[in-house]
Amino acid sequence: MTEMTCVGQGRPGADAPGAAAPGSAQAPASATSALRVLRDVFGYPAFRGLQGDVVEHVAGGGDALVLMPTGGGKSLCYQVPAIVRHRAGQGVTVVVSPLIALMHDQVGALEEAGVHAAFLNSTLDGDGARQIERELLSGRLVLLYAAPERILTPRFLAMMDSLHERGRLALFAIDEAHCVSQWGHDFRAEYLGLSALHERYPGVPRVALTATADAHTRRDIVERLALAQARCFVSSFDRPNIRYTIVEKDSARTQLLRFLRDEHEGEAGIVYCQSRRKVEETAQWLSDEGIPALPYHAGLEADTRRRHQDRFLREDGLVIAATIAFGMGIDKPDVRFVAHLDLPKNIEAYYQETGRAGRDGQDADAWMAYGLSDVVNQRRMIDEGEADEDFKRLQRGKLEALLALAEAHDCRRVRLLAYFGETRPAGWRCGHCDNCLQPPATWDATEAARKALSCVYRFQQHGGLSFGAGHLVDVLRGKSTDKTRQHGHERLSTFGIGADVSEAQWRGVLRQLVALGHLRAEGEYGTLALAPSAREVLRGGVQLLLREPALPPRRERGARVARGAAAKPPPLPLDAAGQSLFDALRAWRAEVARAHGLPAYVIFHDATLAEVARERPDTLDALAGISGIGAKKLEAYGQEILRVVGATVQD
Numbered sequence: 001m002t003e004m005t006c007v008g009q010g011r012p013g014a015d016a017p018g019a020a021a022p023g024s025a026q027a028p029a030s031a032t033s034a035l036r037v038l039r040d041v042f043g044y045p046a047f048r049g050l051q052g053d054v055v056e057h058v059a060g061g062g063d064a065l066v067l068m069p070t071g072g073g074k075s076l077c078y079q080v081p082a083i084v085r086h087r088a089g090q091g092v093t094v095v096v097s098p099l100i101a102l103m104h105d106q107v108g109a110l111e112e113a114g115v116h117a118a119f120l121n122s123t124l125d126g127d128g129a130r131q132i133e134r135e136l137l138s139g140r141l142v143l144l145y146a147a148p149e150r151i152l153t154p155r156f157l158a159m160m161d162s163l164h165e166r167g168r169l170a171l172f173a174i175d176e177a178h179c180v181s182q183w184g185h186d187f188r189a190e191y192l193g194l195s196a197l198h199e200r201y202p203g204v205p206r207v208a209l210t211a212t213a214d215a216h217t218r219r220d221i222v223e224r225l226a227l228a229q230a231r232c233f234v235s236s237f238d239r240p241n242i243r244y245t246i247v248e249k250d251s252a253r254t255q256l257l258r259f260l261r262d263e264h265e266g267e268a269g270i271v272y273c274q275s276r277r278k279v280e281e282t283a284q285w286l287s288d289e290g291i292p293a294l295p296y297h298a299g300l301e302a303d304t305r306r307r308h309q310d311r312f313l314r315e316d317g318l319v320i321a322a323t324i325a326f327g328m329g330i331d332k333p334d335v336r337f338v339a340h341l342d343l344p345k346n347i348e349a350y351y352q353e354t355g356r357a358g359r360d361g362q363d364a365d366a367w368m369a370y371g372l373s374d375v376v377n378q379r380r381m382i383d384e385g386e387a388d389e390d391f392k393r394l395q396r397g398k399l400e401a402l403l404a405l406a407e408a409h410d411c412r413r414v415r416l417l418a419y420f421g422e423t424r425p426a427g428w429r430c431g432h433c434d435n436c437l438q439p440p441a442t443w444d445a446t447e448a449a450r451k452a453l454s455c456v457y458r459f460q461q462h463g464g465l466s467f468g469a470g471h472l473v474d475v476l477r478g479k480s481t482d483k484t485r486q487h488g489h490e491r492l493s494t495f496g497i498g499a500d501v502s503e504a505q506w507r508g509v510l511r512q513l514v515a516l517g518h519l520r521a522e523g524e525y526g527t528l529a530l531a532p533s534a535r536e537v538l539r540g541g542v543q544l545l546l547r548e549p550a551l552p553p554r555r556e557r558g559a560r561v562a563r564g565a566a567a568k569p570p571p572l573p574l575d576a577a578g579q580s581l582f583d584a585l586r587a588w589r590a591e592v593a594r595a596h597g598l599p600a601y602v603i604f605h606d607a608t609l610a611e612v613a614r615e616r617p618d619t620l621d622a623l624a625g626i627s628g629i630g631a632k633k634l635e636a637y638g639q640e641i642l643r644v645v646g647a648t649v650q651d
């Protein structure tokens, strides 16, 4: 296999982008026309991160593999080249996407921006499909979205042959390219057939895109899609606008409610739970508390699921309580928070799930509550699972890494990025996670850990039984209960040896011991037993430095925090007049969205409306300067927006 050239950002060892910045004096012609497209069509002033380099390379006919985090802006990496190439007479871009449910909104967004696009999938009837096929063959279409199984049908291949003969096949964009890999969890067998595109149309450039970063998946993509010659663009996986907070579960519901009320009133978000039942209960309870919420899990009727997802996408400020069945293909940009009421499986899953927050680049929260029972459950699920010992070891290692993140007392972001192979200089702090905003105190739990383990040892010696964490903590703290009396545990030498350590601290110690595998959780009740490695701890050979259980950090609504150097400055909060104009603009947008049958964010993003509310433009020229208002939208909505601004400003 040929070595790939990798262009990276924020990754030591990757080459620095070599091309001239688009828009600079010596930028090549394709770059300047790409920038013009970005500004005129999408209304954005500049490319983000590696976008400019990708666009230039692909618009110029090169193959590319693009790795960018969710919200990084992958769509423009093929949409802008598609427009540039179509304008140059090179024809249509075919976008392969597994997410049929999303095609409608994506095409809607392009048409709103004045780009002729369509999709072909099973939701169309015969007439509808034939109409689109005619558009395709006529050469008028700029982008066509289709699922892989559709693209590989003889009928579709014949149409592409005809376009190809006339030089009207401009580009293939393969979205969610990790679906070609069996390594991940989104494997789609039809993706394997996509290497046929390269064999059949060798001259047509291809761009494959994914947010899945690990090396194994990447190798699979390169091999199976025959992209060895492609240039690979690896963006930093940091999401600077997401604030990470991990709290110790105390009473999870109250904690969640406080978080939602203090920080996210009236905003859209996802609450992940482990079981279907908990999803149902959480949605019900949130609704009872006056927070509009819907459940989503694989056990619901397909129809109900679709309806709930649709409402979440289309309505403002809805919360969805969901299992991990909810997520892939949710490209709603204004999800303001992702909350976890249960521990995710591993760091990859955590990062993917939290990554659904804040795709629009505005402030967003990743919030998680976790506790000892999470650790015990997950550990037991692995231990008692059917998998072979090698796989179990791998899973335990991944759980340990996640718990290390949860228990960390230093910057969460540094740890997350390090997990994905992105290192930061020693001492670097992001300034936008709970530990940076409110550094927790730490305490040396080495001695406490030894006490806990010797207490478990005494239980086993004394009656041959093992007990759960609650009882263990009672004995350590010297609390007299029915159970301590019944089992004669008040006579143990370990009764009351840890009275100086608080209950919350003890839970932290036990979490660590389970996480590190020194204590094993067993049976239906998760009783705790010594593992062989406990001996090392008992001998004092393992030092434990734990975070002091602390109150969650609070932030005034609307108040902004200082950020690490890499983040862009956040926009100023709106004043009262600005806020009422913003509300008026949102109400107007909701009407337009309803009339067009599209989600509100497809018409305009919140960020665009907020900028209008701040700037209060009074001419079309001034309006055109606002990010997110391209030529077509200016023409379609400019007068209307000026009218709303005028009417509200006069009030």
Ligand code: ADP
Pocket (backbone or CB within 6 Å): 044, 045, 046, 047, 048, 051, 068, 069, 070, 071, 072, 073, 074, 075, 076, 331, 333, 359, 360, 361
């Ligand atoms: P991804 O597919 O990588 O998750 P998207 O392509 O959906 O990300 O982009 C995320 C959001 O960022 C979208 O709402 C998009 O409009 C916006 N965006 C992308 N590129 C830019 C840019 N250069 N300037 C402003 N906004 C952008």
Ligand code: ZN
Pocket (backbone or CB within 6 Å): 410, 411, 412, 413, 414, 429, 430, 431, 432, 433, 434, 435, 436
């Ligand atoms: Zn931090």
